[in-house]
Amino acid sequence: MEEEVKGLDDYLNIIVRRKYLVIIPAIILIIASAVVAYLLPATYKSEGLILIESQEIPADLIKSTVTSYADQRIEVIKQRIMTTSKVMAMVNKYNLYPDLRQKSPASEIVALFRDSIGVEMVEANVTDPQSGRGKRATIAFRVSFMDKSPQLAQVVANDLVTEFLNENVRTRTDRASETKDFLQEEGDKFQRKVQALEKQIADFKDEYSDSLPELLEYNLSMVTSLQKELADNQNQSMVLQDQIMTMSLELGNLPPYLEKNTSVVNGQKATTSEQQLAQAQSEYNSLSAKYSPQHPDVIQLKRQIESLQTELGIEPSEVARLTTELQQAEDELQQAKQKYSDEHPDVKSLMVRVKMLNEQLSEAEGQAKSSTSSVVKSDDKGQINPIYLQIKSKIDSSEREIVRLRDRQKDVKDKLTSFENRIYKTHQVKRAYDDLTRDHENNLAKYKELRAKQLEAELGQNLESENKGESFSLIEPPLVPTKAEKPNREKILIMGVGASIAAGVGLAFLVEILFGGARGYKEISRIIGRAPLVVVPIITTQKDLIKRRRLRNRIIFIALILLALMVVAFHFWVMNLEVLWFKVLNKISLL
Incomplete structure (x- = not known):
């Protein structure tokens, strides 16, 4: 088939x-x-056109803290304006949907209000100044509101436009302020870190003030100097010991006293100059016991003795030598104090040397006086032999010098040990010191970077507060519509x-x-x-018509009942029918 x-x-x-x-x-x-x-x-639509103006000051000079795209920012502003609280405030302010507000929940009224708002972007082809390529960019946008009343449509649209303008200024200002506050807070954190590290470094330097890495060269030089001084002292001590032995032998061949009315030097009769020297030394000792070293008579006798000693080839006394060394040490101490503080090692060393020379000078002067007073002039023995006295004085001076050198060697050894310990500790503290300084440098660099960014953020905040950044400008305000949309x-x-x-x-x-x-x-x-042979038409009886009519009525009745039940269920469980009616009208009106 x-x-x-x-x-x-x-x-x-x-x-x-x-x-x-x-x-x-x-x-x-x-x-x-x-x-x-x-x-x-009829539904009327009122809309305003808002232009997006670029930053007045070039971005190369001052960078704005708001870097989002215009359409993104507009969408964010829209969401902030379309919150339930703000929407209901507008609905109550302008008495929108009076009948619906009495029967429907706030969420449905807010949804209806949002459906009545329109935000449409206006795009144009622009050239990117950085890449030089063309692209689509948002240069303006339209804000509209639809309502049955043209006056209400214009008033609400104008209010929405104002909200967009104000919210944009508020958003940009808040963003700039938040950026500045954040950078300031972070900068303060790093400032506290830097200050804490500086305190740690200062405490570290106080604790290891003599073993810091920057003092390593100085400590090494001091070790070298002290080692050299120790060797020199040892050599000098050996030389002095040899001199003492030689002078002791010479002293053994000389008589300590001269015969009456004569003087003997090395077995020979003394000259007049030798007698004058002995007499001058005796008078000098007597005057020194009575007067100070600055007395004119003492000074005159001292010069006479020095002249006679020079004439006879006799070296100056120990007192004179120590006086000269003391004057030189005091001059060096004054020069050092002009360059360094009192805590400097060189200054401390010179102060110790001056003190030591003062003590040695006092001791030498006392011994000189006692030596002279101890020599008794005897009628039988005669006057003291000046050459014997001179050699004896040299031996005593050398022995005292050896004692001084030994004390100095002990001090030098102690200092040498101290500086060697400093050098040893320097290698131990260097790692901790380097860690502290590295952390300090890193945090200081980050702190400076944050302060520079904070300054840029403050300039950006001033840019926004003075409306010099990217802004919204109303170029077409909403008007009262004369024709239904x-x-x-x-x-x-x-x-x-x-x-x-x-x-x-x-x-x-x-x-x-x-x-x-x-x-x-x-x-x-x-x-x-x-x-077919014959075609017989359908013969419908009255009974068939009644039966067909009853069936049709039953079907219509059942369909109406089902439809009514569905409407009631939709109204109570899905959506209020009045809200549905408003939405249907909006959808139909879009056609």
Whole structure:
């Protein structure tokens, strides 16, 4: 059996045969479309155009702290303005949706208000100054509001535009202020870290003041100097010991006293100068016991003794030598104090040397006086031999010098040990000291970097507060609309007519498919494969009509009950029907 294929004539026959199913729904729907198109309330739209102006001052000079794209920032501002609290404040302020507010929750009113707001970006082709390539950029945007009242649409739109302008200024200012405050807080943290590290370094230097890495060269030089001084002292001690042995031998060959009215020097009679020297030394000792070293007579005798000693080739006394060394040491101490503080090692060393020379000078002067007073002039022995006295004095001076050198060697050894310990500790503390200084340098560099960024942030904040950065400018304020924005009644009517006809034709074909059967001579011939002998039409009795009418009424009744139950359930469990009606109207008005 061949598959049944219907042609255009068959479809036209269906439409003609089911003409009432096509015409009646089409007429009903066309009337409903016309009623909806002309009874829908007019909605007016008021909008304002806001221009996005770039930063007045070049970004190379002052960088703004707000770096987001304009469309992102606009969307953020929109979300802040569209919060439930602000939306409800506007709804209450302008008394929007008075009937709906009494029956619907706030969330549905807020959703309806948000649907009435429009934010549309205005883009243009621009050239990127950095890459030189063309791109699409947002240069402005439109803010609109739709309402049944043109006056309310204009007032609310104007309020929304003002909110966008104010919120942009507030957002940029707050962002700049937050950036500056954050950088300042971070800078203060690093400042405290730097100060703490500086205190640690200062405490570390106080604890290891003599073993710091920067003193390593000085400590090494002091070790070298002390080692050299120790060797020199040892050599000098050996030389003095040799001199003492030699002078002791010479002293053993000399008589300590001269015969009466004579003086002997090395077994020879003394000259007049030698007698004068002995007499001058005796008088000098007597005057020194009575007067101070600054007395004119003492000074004159001292000069006379020095002159006679020079004439006889005798070296100056120990007192004179120590006096000269003391004067030199005091001069060196004054020069050192002009360069360094009293705590400097050189100054301390010179102060110790001056003190030591003062003690040695006092001791030498006392011994000189006692030596002279101890020599008793005897009528039997005669006058003291000056050469013997001179050699004896040299031996005593050398022995004292050896004692001094030994004491000095002990001090030098102690200092040498101290400086060697400093050098040993320097290698131990260097690692900890380097860690502290490295942390200090890193934190100081970060602190300086944050302070520089903070300065930039402060300039950016001033840029925003003085409205020199990127800003929004209102170039077209919202006006009271004179023409309804929607609905488009002609469009709704045309679409309604087309949909009505399509619905009627569709209903006819649906019924044909469900309750079709074989109709007409051609269909019967096509089904049985041959022409029928007789075609008898369907004979409908009154009983069949009553039965068909009852069935139709039952179906319509059940459908109405089900529809009512669905509407009630939707109203209570899904969405309020009034809100649904407003949304449907908005969607229809978009057409």
